[in-house]
Amino acid sequence: MSSAAARDPAARAAELRRELDHHGYRYYVLDDPEVGDDVYDALLDELRALEREHPELVTPDSPTQRVGGAPVSNLEKVRHLQPMLSLANARSEEELVAWVQRMRAHLAREGIEDPRFDYVVEPKVDGLAISLLYRDGVLVRGSTRGDGQIGEDVTHNLRTIPSIPLRVDDAPPLLEVRGEIYMSLADFEALNERRAEQGLSTFMNPRNSAAGTIRQLDPRLAAERPLSMWCYQVGVTDGLAFSSHWESLEWLRARRFRVNPDIRRLGSEQAVLRRCHEWQDRRGALPFEIDGVVVKVDDVELQRRLGSVGRDPRWAIAWKFPPTTAVTRLIDVMWNVGKFGTLHPFAQLEPVHVGGVTVKLATLHNEEDLARKDVRPGDDVIVLRAGDVIPQVISPAPHVAERRDRAPVPRPPARCPICDTPTVKGEGVFTKCPNMACPGRRWQLLQSFVSRGAMDVDGIGEKQVSQLMEAGLVKVPGDFYRLDAEQLQRLDRYGEVSARKAVEAIAASKERPFGRVLFALGIEGVGAVTGRNLAQRFRTIDALLEATAAQIADTPGIGPVVGQLIHDQLQDEHMRRVIADLRAEGVRMEEEGPPPGDGPLNGRTVVLTGTLPNLTREQATARILAAGGRVTSSVSRRTDFVVAGDSPGTKLEKAERLGVRVLDEEGLEAALRGELAEPGDGAAGGGGAAGGSGA
Incomplete structure (x- = not known):
């Protein structure tokens, strides 16, 4: 130990912590080290020795405390102080422009005419969203996003990441910082090489590797894996306010948080679009994976006035890159059996790297789609990861049509590939295995x-x-x-x-509710909505089993063809044995609570589409049912009205085409109170079409 340390160990420990923090910031955040590893290691060794001699000098933010903590027994659930919202997507210039128009329309209703937007454009890093919580400048908790409301406490692993500050100087009493944990492509490849040499399984892609590492129970495992973090937002604070998002990012940079240097503040939609295309063009040259660009309104007051819809802030959107494609050889067409016995083709491929993962198998959807695409074993085919998730074969490569030695067109097998039962071709497009015990x-x-x-x-x-x-x-x-x-x-x-x-x-x-049980039984034609409607109408499994096909068909959203299909399955002895077995085990087989009464929506059929500002789909459904209404999944002339929120999709278009009345959330609230004005009576009631909001 140095003489200085002997004279004043506390002062020397504080000095070492400052030096190590400075050099760690230069190395891990700025990528511009001032000293070599040997100098850094010597300083760290001196601090460790000093803390061993004087345990009272150990502080939670000491660089020696990043690694070496005891494993945790499980990951505790934690509720975020403020929800971690998701982002709506734009995949074209038209969709991004439409987003801007929706914001202007919303602000106009708030009394803000022709607002000026500045935008902050950031890379959408393909990693794991994280919340860091500091109290009095010291990191006290780090958690995953989870479902946006509740995440998992992973502080023990986040402390091992050198780019995350353990202490923040000049911080408010409470500070939340949000960002994305990721692994660089070079570090990911090196990690996989080491694991392969050790005979361990390799990771599929950098995102999975980062997510799996953060959720380890032993922090020593996390410390061995090279993770980093880009910070992109200040969350909840106590005594700290910003007028713009850009100002908050500058504040984070000044306090040694790692903020991407390529983030830009731009003054027009045209500049934003150019920047999005620039990121898209350079995607393959980046040292880390991104799957899009995040565009945010910079003005914090405008953000507040815009608010959120469902789980998405109105003031931010993700420009998503086109799905990644690659060309590879189709080795063979194989077949899976679905839960209703239908045979589904899938492709066995020569392994190919697509969008960050190695793809060996891909979907071909169904036999009709297979015939339309005309892909055959031996063909070079184009493989796409739809939404960067599900690999699928979309077509033969362009040169394939010129070949004269192509294999025969693949056909569904004559016998089930799983149980060897002879297959049958029904009236639809699917070939089926008829064996219920397959x-x-x-x-x-x-x-x-x-x-x-x-x-x-x-x-x-x-x-x-x-x-x-x-x-x-x-x-x-x-x-x-x-x-x-x-x-x-x-x-x-x-x-x-x-x-x-x-x-x-x-x-x-x-x-579970009776409607969920009906859905779980695996009755063809019964989805979640149909199961709920059947439960609401028939109330008990006995009444449903005794119902005629016509009675089932008269249930909202079913009709004669599906009604007959459901009836026939319910008469099958195997299905009846399954139901009797579940009832004997105590599974709920009747609808809970009283039947719908003569509420304001008695006899009305409602379709929900899009995201409502203040109600989830489940909450809106429950309130409609409680008011005596029925909720179905498809729009028809029998639909009384459609409740439409943001991003309503084709259901809104069909409602307008059929002349079905469209309500926004305010109109739904009026209907639930029995105050909905009938068309043409001139009364107030909030029954406007959601399409007027720019959704």
Whole structure:
């Protein structure tokens, strides 16, 4: 230890922390180091030795505290102080211009005519959104975005990332900073090489690698992986205010947060469009992956007046890049079995790198689409990741048509590829496996049964369903309710805690609403909305099983063809055994609460489309049902009115074409109060069309 440290250890420790913070900032944030690694390491070693001799000098923001903490037992849920909103998308110049027009229309209704917009344009880094919370300048919590309201506490891992400040000088008592955790392409490749040399599995892409690392329980694993963070927003603060978003970014830069140097403030839509195209053109040359550009209104007061719609702020939008494509060889056309027995083609490909992942399999949708595209084994084909997510074959490569030695046109197999049952061709476009006990069909039904839209069993996903089937533990839906934690623990993916929680989640699913149960049964023609409407009309499973095809067809949104299809399936002995088994296990088989009464919407049929400003789809549906109305998923001449929010899609167009009345949220509220003015009576009632808002 130096003589200076011996004389005043506290002063020397503070000096070392300042020096290390400075050199870390130069290296990890500015990428402009002033000293070599040997000098930095010597300073860090001196501070460690000093803190070992004087433990009372250790502070939470010390550089020595980034790595070495004990593993956590689980990731705690935390509620964000302010929701972390998502972003609406624009994929063309017209959509971006339409976004600007919607903002102007909204502000005009607020009394702000012809506002001037300055914009901040930022790269949309393909990583993991993170919230950092500082109290009195010290990092106290870091959490994932989660569902926007509730995320997971990952502070132990975020502390290991050198570019994240542990202390912020001149900070308010409360400060939230938001940003994106990512891994550079060079670091990702180096990490995968090291893992391959060690015989470990490699990661699919940098985003998955970053997300998986941040959710590790042991911070030492996170410290071994090269993560970084771009900061893009100041969230909740106490005693700190900005007049513009640009000003907040400058404030972050001045306090050593890592803010992308290529962010620009621009004064016109034309300049924004040029900048978006520039980012799109240079996407492949960047050292990290981006999947678009974020455009924000700069003025904070205008942001406040614009507000948000659903989970999207009106004052920001993501310019999404076109989906990535590549050309590769189609090795073969294979077939999957869907949950209703339909055969779906998919492509086995020579591995190709598309949009950051290696693609070996891709969808071909259905046999009609396969015939239309005319792709055959041996062809070079164009592969696309739709929305940068789902790989699909879109067409043969241009030169393929000139070949004369192409393979025969692929046809659906004469026998089921899973159970070898002879296939049948129905009246529709699909070839089917008629075997209700087909393992492929049964797997699709079982994983759909526990999925989020159906029984929503947390801890049981596609891979777990496969394991349970292979172990002979689950053959029909009722088997889920006969599982115990001991059986699950014998499977690879379960420990004591996860097995117990899965069994608890299975038990809790018995109380799902009757409409969800009907959807989960896997009845062809019964989706989430139809299941709810059937439950609302027939009230009990016995009444539904006794109903005629005509009675089922008279349910809103069904009709005679689908009504007959549903009726026939409900008469099938296999389906009746499944229902009886679930009832015996205690699954809800009747609608809860009283039937709809003579409310303001009694007998009215309503369709919801788009995003409403203040109500979620579920909340609006519940209130319509409580008022005696019916909610269906499709617009017809029998629809009384359509409630349309932002981004309403084709349902609004169909309503206008059929002359169906269109309401905005204000009009819906009036209808729920029984105050909706009838067309042409001149009374007030908030029944305007949502299309007038520029949505």
